[in-house]
Amino acid sequence: MARPGAGLIRAAAALALIAPLAACDTISSFNPFDKSETYKPEIVPEVPAEQLYNDGLGYLAKNDYESASKRFASLDRQYPFSSWAKKALILQTFANYSNRQYDDAIANGKRFLALNPTSPDAAYAAYLVAMSYYNQIPDVSRDQERSEKALVALQEVVQRWPKSEYAEDARFKLNVVRDQLAGREMTIGRYYLQRRNYTAAINRFRNVVSQYQTTNQIEEALSRLTEAYLALGVVQEAETAAAVLGHNFPDSPWYRDTYKLMQSKGLEPRENEGSWISKAFKSVGLG
Template sequence: MPFAKVYSGLTGVAGRALLIGACGFVLAGCDTLSSINPFDKSETYKPEIVAAAPAEELYNDGLARIQKRDFEGAAKKFSALDKQYPYSEWSRKGMIMEAYANYEGGLYEEAITASKRYLQQHPNTSDAAYAQYLLASSYYDQIPDITRDQEKSERAILALQELVERYPRSEYVSDAKKKIQVASDQLAGKELEVGRFYLQKRNYAGAINRFRNVVSRYQTTRHVEEALERLTEAYMAMGVVSEAQTAAAVLGHNFPDSPWYKDAYNLLAKGGVEPREDSGSWISKAFRGVPQVGQRTG
């Protein structure tokens, strides 16, 4: 069937897309369709067949580019494996290496995309834990300072926790737990920053909610001592003395040498009261049976 007849009924975007596809796929190397006259019987055309590079060659080329720190170029080579050899072992190996190359090159969003694709297609393979680690680390390495939005911190924690839960025997678990602690500390710091702002503006209810998040969700971070002292301040300012006493008592029990405990104790003393824990308080319940960072015994 003549080429012109096939496309004679196509107009608009669909027609242009098919024409472009035909030029790129069937007539490799042509610039426009005008160079071929389908009605000239004397004119013949031999399509140029461009052979795909061997899979091993593409893979080794990618490795060589990694050694040269051309991570973006390496990622493209590994991506080509999936396109040219889909559903093959080379495709699988290329996919995980594409994620790695993007991560090493600081192309975190591309690394996240490649890692997710690997986990969707190969969730039970030996490299699945590594793909999850690359995914989590890509979020983790984008964590900003506490003055900015902490969405990346939250995503990092979720991805790291999934790594620990799904692949508990993985060699990456130890590092994942350390990163969870750092990311949690970052989120706690953000909550404290906002809580301090509310406290300064005398929005005590808003401040308490922020400090409560630190005490309830981020107990093992270094910010929990200050959060308990700030709760003492906020509750005393609101006249909720029993909760202020409980916050100070829990702080003193878990961190007796903390300067924050001294501040809380002095604040209560000015009000004529001392630290005293109410076992029915949410603060007491939140700390029950949970070991604290910096906790001292004896």
């Protein structure tokens, strides 16, 4: 006697054999190509490295920095280990910088330095990186992350390539960046001083005196320190701040105002050489 459902099992098995054939027929019906056609891959002729390089130079000569960057990028992709790629990368960095694509210039400049640390063009690559940060420095009311990165990058140019043609300009711009960072500290310090948060104000003015003694902000910082210390009753530090200000900047309007403030309290500028203020100035040959 046949088992119950045996007929159904045989029918299902027969359908299982037919289904793949039907599926294949269904899939083939969606083929977008005509049955008589065959796929022929398009072969793009390779552009020689020298031609890509010269094309890039041509675009640079026309100040078409966008096209120049694309040409040099193509060269780098197609011939990554060639001498042409090395030249193309530094020129691509320059093209990005000239086109104000500063983030791209930073990335390509850093890549060049990583691949070619001893190259004669390394100083130039580092300088382009530093200038890309420098040109993005915001005003003192905003976050100064780019200023801090510019400071580090410019210091690298001066320290690693002190005799390069870029070192002198890097030194000048270092002073500008330091003054910017000091200005930011002063802005915040004044904010706290106006609200009589003297401890917070002192911390900001202290940063200027400790880190940015050669900037244009130093005279005001010492004067404000005197004011804040007097408000807290820390007389010895106030006297020291006033004395250091008078010793280093005797003709400063800030010193004249500070001296009047001291006299109004019955005090005189008097330096305590154990003070952090005195030590900060002596550490850089001032005071």
